Amino acid sequence: MGIVARKEKQKQEIRSLILEASMKLFVEEGFSKVSVRKIAERIQYSPTTLYLYFKDKNEILFHCCESGFEKMLSQNIALTLINDPIERLHQMGVNYLNFGLENPEYYDLMFIQDAPMCALHDMGKGWSSGDQALEALKMVVHEAMQKGLLVSTKVETVAMAVWGMVHGLVSLAIRQRLDKLVPAEDMEQTMHDSLDWLLKTMKKA
Amino acid sequence: MGIVARKEKQKQEIRSLILEASMKLFVEEGFSKVSVRKIAERIQYSPTTLYLYFKDKNEILFHCCESGFEKMLSQNIALTLINDPIERLHQMGVNYLNFGLENPEYYDLMFIQDAPMCALHDMGKGWSSGDQALEALKMVVHEAMQKGLLVSTKVETVAMAVWGMVHGLVSLAIRQRLDKLVPAEDMEQTMHDSLDWLLKTMKKA
DNA sequence: TAAATATACTTAACAGTGTTAAGTTTTCAA
DNA sequence: TTGAAAACTTAACACTGTTAAGTATATTTA
Numbered sequence: 001m002g003i004v005a006r007k008e009k010q011k012q013e014i015r016s017l018i019l020e021a022s023m024k025l026f027v028e029e030g031f032s033k034v035s036v037r038k039i040a041e042r043i044q045y046s047p048t049t050l051y052l053y054f055k056d057k058n059e060i061l062f063h064c065c066e067s068g069f070e071k072m073l074s075q076n077i078a079l080t081l082i083n084d085p086i087e088r089l090h091q092m093g094v095n096y097l098n099f100g101l102e103n104p105e106y107y108d109l110m111f112i113q114d115a116p117m118c119a120l121h122d123m124g125k126g127w128s129s130g131d132q133a134l135e136a137l138k139m140v141v142h143e144a145m146q147k148g149l150l151v152s153t154k155v156e157t158v159a160m161a162v163w164g165m166v167h168g169l170v171s172l173a174i175r176q177r178l179d180k181l182v183p184a185e186d187m188e189q190t191m192h193d194s195l196d197w198l199l200k201t202m203k204k205a
Numbered sequence: 206m207g208i209v210a211r212k213e214k215q216k217q218e219i220r221s222l223i224l225e226a227s228m229k230l231f232v233e234e235g236f237s238k239v240s241v242r243k244i245a246e247r248i249q250y251s252p253t254t255l256y257l258y259f260k261d262k263n264e265i266l267f268h269c270c271e272s273g274f275e276k277m278l279s280q281n282i283a284l285t286l287i288n289d290p291i292e293r294l295h296q297m298g299v300n301y302l303n304f305g306l307e308n309p310e311y312y313d314l315m316f317i318q319d320a321p322m323c324a325l326h327d328m329g330k331g332w333s334s335g336d337q338a339l340e341a342l343k344m345v346v347h348e349a350m351q352k353g354l355l356v357s358t359k360v361e362t363v364a365m366a367v368w369g370m371v372h373g374l375v376s377l378a379i380r381q382r383l384d385k386l387v388p389a390e391d392m393e394q395t396m397h398d399s400l401d402w403l404l405k406t407m408k409k410a
Numbered sequence: 411t412a413a414a415t416a417t418a419c420t421t422a423a424c425a426g427t428g429t430t431a432a433g434t435t436t437t438c439a440a
Numbered sequence: 441t442t443g444a445a446a447a448c449t450t451a452a453c454a455c456t457g458t459t460a461a462g463t464a465t466a467t468t469t470a
Binding site for chain 2 (some may be wrong): 455456457458459
């Protein structure tokens with residue numbers, strides 16, 4: 001069975017090749033410019049070959065997403081060192097804002113486009129890394145409530161509020177909706193101010 | 206000069222015809238299904254005719270957006286009756302959430318897609334109705350601070366936080382990102398809970 | 411009134427998109 | 441060496457936004 005295993009390994013290698021080319025392409029040229037033909041050209045294959053390794057373009061984008069989540073989670077490792085759950089939640093928010101602003105193309109794919117969600121639906125699979133981040137968020141909110149640092153409410157309510165806000169800020173910024181509210185040079189700072197304000201405000205008196 | 210005025214009026218009528226057809230189309234079939242050819246077919250014109258009335262597709266979508274903003278603002282008229290600025294801000298948020306959930310296609314265009322912003326940029330114009338809504342938001346925050354109902358900070362910080370959150374909730378919901386956090390049947394309620402929570406929380410003790 | 415001009419609109423095409431069916435080349439086992 | 445299976449490509453379909461060139465239809469001028 002060594003031979004069939006090697007075949008499988010080769011297949012995985014080409015899958016990786018396709019995904020790496022895709023990611024390079026949309027980091028360099030932006031998400032909207034990624035096309036099946038351009039990906040194929042980069043790896044010197046015919047466009048139709050990609051369909052032997054992935055069901056459709058959405059599925060390719062879905063897998064790019066997954067590596068985006070890993071990228072995002074990797075910056076959160078140092079987080080476990082922070083004891084105060086509010087402070088930890090705050091830092092999670094800061095990391096989230098920074099990730100979004102520094103990787104707008106990835107962010108777009110992970111949280112704004114619906115192509116990846118279509119793929120996810122078609123495949124009947126779950127997010128794994130995405131769910132993991134969500135679980136961490138709920139956990140820290142729960143901990144803060146248990147320690148009496150937050151007024152006790154449904155965990156989902158607060159988790160949704162916090163995620164909603166940071167996502168709202170990043171996605172409005174990415175889509176140029178904040179330009180009229182605040183000058184470009186103050187934008188990043190104001191976004192962080194808003195986050196600071198939320199966490200200071202929600203802290204139990 | 207009556208004749209040139211009539212000509213101008215006819216031109217405006219065809220512009221309206223195009224816009225109405227576009228809006229019907231994307232309310233019925235969704236934003237992503239709107240194409241120049243389909244719009245043209247609806248009004249029994251050749252696709253290229255549309256380019257005699259609008260610079261490109263983005264410009265058409267931009268004007269659809271504008272009527273979306275009017276739709277949105279129209280539901281905010283009753284708002285001026287509310288005296289308490291916090292209560293008014295709350296109701297603005299409620300209206301925002303409802304508009305987004307009831308008109309996801311419009312919302313998509315107005316706050317998520319970047320086609321309209323491209324058009325806006327190309328035309329060198331401003332949002333008018335969009336800016337108006339933003340001004341109203343800043344105003345109510347300002348008023349709440351002046352009346353001592355909110356801790357005084359930069360108005361933009363709080364306005365951005367509140368808008369960020371409601372936009373975050375709506376856009377995450379529209380793009381199916383909240384499905385894993387909360388069951389579908391509780392989603393709308395939880396979104397409103399989050400908004401309630403924010404406003405209760407930010408109210409000065 | 412007839413010719414010239416300006417307006418309104420269409421046809422045909424370009425260059426691109428995702429995707430599929432059918433055909434070809436390569437690889438490998440019997 | 442032959443035959444089957446796997447890997448890959450060519451050609452095509454049905455779309456997309458957009459433009460250049462051509463055709464009718466009004467309107468203005470001589």
